[in-house]
Amino acid sequence: MKSTTRSAAFNPNISDDLLSAYLDGQITPAERQLVEQALRADAVVQGRLQDLQATVQFLRQAPRISVPRAFVLSEAQVLAAGGRVKGRRQPGLWEQLFPRLMPLATATVAVLLIVVLGLDFGRPQLAASPTAAPAVAESAVEAPVQAVAPEATAVMGEVAKAAAVTEAPVAMKEAATVEVAAASEMQRSVSTAAPSPTEAEAPAAQVETEQSAMVSAPSAAPATGEALAMGAEAPAPTPTSAQKPVVEGVVSNETATPVEAAAAEALLADAEGVAVKSEGESETVAAVEPAPAEPQPGEQVASAPADAPGAGPVAVASQRRVLGLPSLAARLIEIGLAVLLVVLLILTLRQRGRVGHSR
Amino acid sequence: MDELQLVNAARQGDLAAFNQLVLRYQGQAYNVAYRVVGHADLAADATQDAFLKAYKSLGSLRGELFRPWLLRIVTNSCYDKLRAVQRQRTSNLDDLVEDEEHSVQLLDHGESPQERVERQELGQYIQWALSRLPEDQRTAVILSDIEGLAYEEIAVVMGTSLGTVKSRLSRARSKMRDLLQRQPELLPDRFRLTNA
Numbered sequence: 001m002k003s004t005t006r007s008a009a010f011n012p013n014i015s016d017d018l019l020s021a022y023l024d025g026q027i028t029p030a031e032r033q034l035v036e037q038a039l040r041a042d043a044v045v046q047g048r049l050q051d052l053q054a055t056v057q058f059l060r061q062a063p064r065i066s067v068p069r070a071f072v073l074s075e076a077q078v079l080a081a082g083g084r085v086k087g088r089r090q091p092g093l094w095e096q097l098f099p100r101l102m103p104l105a106t107a108t109v110a111v112l113l114i115v116v117l118g119l120d121f122g123r124p125q126l127a128a129s130p131t132a133a134p135a136v137a138e139s140a141v142e143a144p145v146q147a148v149a150p151e152a153t154a155v156m157g158e159v160a161k162a163a164a165v166t167e168a169p170v171a172m173k174e175a176a177t178v179e180v181a182a183a184s185e186m187q188r189s190v191s192t193a194a195p196s197p198t199e200a201e202a203p204a205a206q207v208e209t210e211q212s213a214m215v216s217a218p219s220a221a222p223a224t225g226e227a228l229a230m231g232a233e234a235p236a237p238t239p240t241s242a243q244k245p246v247v248e249g250v251v252s253n254e255t256a257t258p259v260e261a262a263a264a265e266a267l268l269a270d271a272e273g274v275a276v277k278s279e280g281e282s283e284t285v286a287a288v289e290p291a292p293a294e295p296q297p298g299e300q301v302a303s304a305p306a307d308a309p310g311a312g313p314v315a316v317a318s319q320r321r322v323l324g325l326p327s328l329a330a331r332l333i334e335i336g337l338a339v340l341l342v343v344l345l346i347l348t349l350r351q352r353g354r355v356g357h358s359r
Numbered sequence: 360m361d362e363l364q365l366v367n368a369a370r371q372g373d374l375a376a377f378n379q380l381v382l383r384y385q386g387q388a389y390n391v392a393y394r395v396v397g398h399a400d401l402a403a404d405a406t407q408d409a410f411l412k413a414y415k416s417l418g419s420l421r422g423e424l425f426r427p428w429l430l431r432i433v434t435n436s437c438y439d440k441l442r443a444v445q446r447q448r449t450s451n452l453d454d455l456v457e458d459e460e461h462s463v464q465l466l467d468h469g470e471s472p473q474e475r476v477e478r479q480e481l482g483q484y485i486q487w488a489l490s491r492l493p494e495d496q497r498t499a500v501i502l503s504d505i506e507g508l509a510y511e512e513i514a515v516v517m518g519t520s521l522g523t524v525k526s527r528l529s530r531a532r533s534k535m536r537d538l539l540q541r542q543p544e545l546l547p548d549r550f551r552l553t554n555a
Contacts, residue, residue, distance in 0.1 A: 052533075062505050065464065072382065
């Protein structure tokens with residue numbers, strides 16, 4: 001049913017707002033005069049006013065509702081809500097912030113624990129790639145080979161022959177790799193002796209040791225082709241860092257000391273894949289060839305101490321030593337964070353239980 | 360102690376003094392809350408929260424009367440409850456209107472059971488009509504026509520000007536009139552409108 005305000009007899013000068021305010025006595029004297037004039041002259045306006053009065057009367061008859069309980073406040077309620085009560089110690093700043101900081105601290109510690117665990121589980125991937133050093137050594141070996149001294153020209157000729165030979169079958173290349181690996185073993189032993197170049201006697205002794213090591217390695221073949229052929233069956237010692245002293249031996253030295261120094265430098269530079277590339281392999285093999293023979297004055301072969309086989313794993317062992325320490329620290333951090341997380345969770349739950357009881 | 364002394368004592372942390380004010384105004388506070396939200400439990404929660412907030416913010420009461428200041432906190436608390444209910448995807452206020460079984464208890468006027476039943480039905484009908492109004496108009500008509508507050512007090516409670524109070528009240532009354540005209544048979548004779 002339409003409101004009477006929309007009837008044809010609606011007096012636009014007397015709105016419902018004006019009539020409502022008139023009912024409550026909330027109009028100006030001028031407005032009052034206008035309304036009363038309209039009420040006298042217009043029956044519709046009278047009807048509208050009566051409807052409004054009835055509506056207001058109707059609402060005023062709404063029954064009062066009894067309160068379900070007393071809403072008085074307890075001290076626990078007030079204190080839990082952060083209010084203060086006379087005679088009670090006011091909570092300190094920490095006590096006020098504690099309920100708000102606890103959940104945040106708990107979440108932060110949980111996130112940190114997850115991050116540390118994630119980093120720790122990703123760590124084994126770093127230690128699982130021992131071929132990196134040998135590959136670096138191989139590539140480093142290749143560089144000094146390129147810069148061989150004139151005295152090693154003969155050796156280079158042998159290298160060329162070996163290169164031609166190694167181009168053929170893949171098996172031969174693999175054999176060369178083994179050859180180089182064996183040589184790398186000896187180079188590594190030289191690297192350990194490199195820091196003390198003043199020990200002139202060492203090179204000679206080291207050369208002898210190397211010779212014995214070379215002999216013991218079945219891969220040390222007298223001829224290039226035979227060496228390559230045999231290399232497939234030879235045990236592959238290890239890391240190509242052993243190649244370094246051999247290559248350095250190609251570089252002629254007039255004194256033992258410079259040789260050792262050069263060996264040390266070549267070790268650092270010989271990190272490229274000589275064992276992989278046929279040329280490098282053959283060159284190394286060629287360089288290895290003269291090694292069993294007595295060392296010439298102009299050339300010295302880097303020494304390989306009796307424990308040459310142990311030189312290969314040295315790099316890996318050093319890597320593991322480096323990785324072992326942070327792993328321990330990570331474990332300690334994880335344990336600490338886990339304990340802290342448990343403590344924070346307990347405190348947070350207790351705090352929430354206390355608030356729930358007070359309500 | 361008079362109201363001003365109780366307020367001053369409560370402001371100093373005297374919880375007992377504040378609870379005296381609570382006992383004085385809890386009836387009106389709860390009735391306003393119930394008429395605004397239309398649900399007994401929701402109204403009780405809103406009223407309790409309002410008194411707690413009032414105690415904590417007594418420092419903001421400067422020179423104004425305690426009752427409209429308190430009712431402002433009550434209405435704001437009711438609006439918060441209504442928002443929370445709406446966020447939980449509870450349907451509109453209609454669903455909050457309680458059925459007869461869970462209806463609120465009316466104050467005992469020593470009337471006959473028949474009269475009591477009539478009064479209860481009247482209350483339910485009023486609550487149904489109020490639920491059809493927008494929040495601001497509903498609050499205005501509750502404070503004015505049910506609780507009997509003056510325009511100036513209503514302006515303080517609602518935080519608006521007198522002109523806005525007049526406008527909201529007028530529109531609320533017009534809508535209530537239209538609702539009553541739709542179903543005149545539900546009204547007692549004395550409330551039947553002339554132009555129905």
